[in-house]
Amino acid sequence: MSARWTTAVLDTNVGGGLAVVRSAEGFMVDANGALFPRDWFKRQEPDIRFEHGIGHYDGQPVYLIELHGAQALPGCSWRGLRQFMLEGDADTYTILGYAAQIATWAREHRFCGACGQPMRQVPRERAMHCEPCDLRSYPRISPSMIVLITRGDEILLARSPRFVTGVYSTLAGFAEPGESAEDCLVREVREEVALEVRNIQYVGSQCWPFPHSMMLGFHAEYAGGEIVMQPDEIEDAQWFRVDALPPLPAGRSIARYLIDLYVARYSGLAEPVLPR
Ligand SMILES: NC(=O)c1ccc[n+]([C@@H]2O[C@H](COP(=O)([O-])OP(=O)(O)OC[C@H]3O[C@@H](n4cnc5c(N)ncnc54)[C@H](O)[C@@H]3O)[C@@H](O)[C@H]2O)c1
Ligand SMILES: [Mg+2]
Numbered sequence: 001m002s003a004r005w006t007t008a009v010l011d012t013n014v015g016g017g018l019a020v021v022r023s024a025e026g027f028m029v030d031a032n033g034a035l036f037p038r039d040w041f042k043r044q045e046p047d048i049r050f051e052h053g054i055g056h057y058d059g060q061p062v063y064l065i066e067l068h069g070a071q072a073l074p075g076c077s078w079r080g081l082r083q084f085m086l087e088g089d090a091d092t093y094t095i096l097g098y099a100a101q102i103a104t105w106a107r108e109h110r111f112c113g114a115c116g117q118p119m120r121q122v123p124r125e126r127a128m129h130c131e132p133c134d135l136r137s138y139p140r141i142s143p144s145m146i147v148l149i150t151r152g153d154e155i156l157l158a159r160s161p162r163f164v165t166g167v168y169s170t171l172a173g174f175a176e177p178g179e180s181a182e183d184c185l186v187r188e189v190r191e192e193v194a195l196e197v198r199n200i201q202y203v204g205s206q207c208w209p210f211p212h213s214m215m216l217g218f219h220a221e222y223a224g225g226e227i228v229m230q231p232d233e234i235e236d237a238q239w240f241r242v243d244a245l246p247p248l249p250a251g252r253s254i255a256r257y258l259i260d261l262y263v264a265r266y267s268g269l270a271e272p273v274l275p276r
């Protein structure tokens with residue numbers, strides 16, 4: 001959230017406002033950015049899959065329009081959410097991150113998981129509804145733990161084969177049913193590097209819309225063990241001194257924040273601010 005953006009469930013039968021337009025290729029952009037006058041956009045006869053009213057930006061209603069295909073309009077192109085995370089302004093990334101999660105959920109909950117019948121959008125609520133089952137499906141959020149493990153002037157960083165070449169990051173993993181956040185953290189650290197940790201401290205959280213994680217960030221101290229890397233998940237894991245770090249994750253990630261925060265505190269520098 002920002003001072004300029006608030007989420008809301010808006011009636012799509014009312015005209016006007018702004019639209020963010022999504023397809024499998026990402027979000028539509030032109031020279032003015034990713035927010036389009038909605039009535040103008042609809043006059044271009046787009047092939048709309050669904051539409052949701054998602055909030056207000058500077059008091060203006062904002063709608064998400066999902067297209068069947070990546071139709072090209074003159075002067076417009078498509079850009080992935082990750083690019084907005086890396087390069088876009090914070091407000092645009094927040095709006096599109098939210099829109100992307102609503103789009104993922106709407107696309108994946110068109111049919112009832114219990115009976116297979118089509119579901120309908122519930123007016124004034126962010127939910128899809130199956131009438132025969134009286135079942136509601138809400139946007140999915142997946143809690144994930146992320147932890148920086150430290151040992152004095154050293155921090156533990158690891159590489160997944162999915163990362164950009166050369167980049168090392170903190171350990172992370174999805175919560176399983178039946179776990180507390182701390183249980184999950186201890187299990188993930190054991191699974192990924194076979195280490196034990198102590199003094200687990202909650203630091204802060206971040207929405208991570210790739211595709212629907214809620215990152216819960218922690219700091220923990222090394223308590224024992226030798227690194228044993230989990231096959232397939234962890235390509236490399238090492239202790240790095242705070243003054244000799246490898247390439248790190250993008251500035252907007254909580255992973256980067258956890259690292260920067262520890263380095264700042266350890267070195268007596270100004271502390272960074274957690275990006276939302
Ligand atoms: N914002 C950040 O700084 C940051 C940094 C690192 C990771 N992350 C995110 O944290 C999340 C978890 O990290 P990870 O990929 O190491 O997870 P992980 O260690 O749990 O391993 C991923 C595996 O978990 C399973 N999985 C996928 N989706 C799941 C879900 N919703 N619930 C339970 N299990 C699921 C799959 O088998 C997948 O291969 C990912 O979404 C990742 O993008 C964010
Ligand atoms: Mg992991």
Ligand SMILES: [Zn+2]
Pocket residue numbers: 112113114115116117130131132133134135
């Ligand atoms: Zn049903």
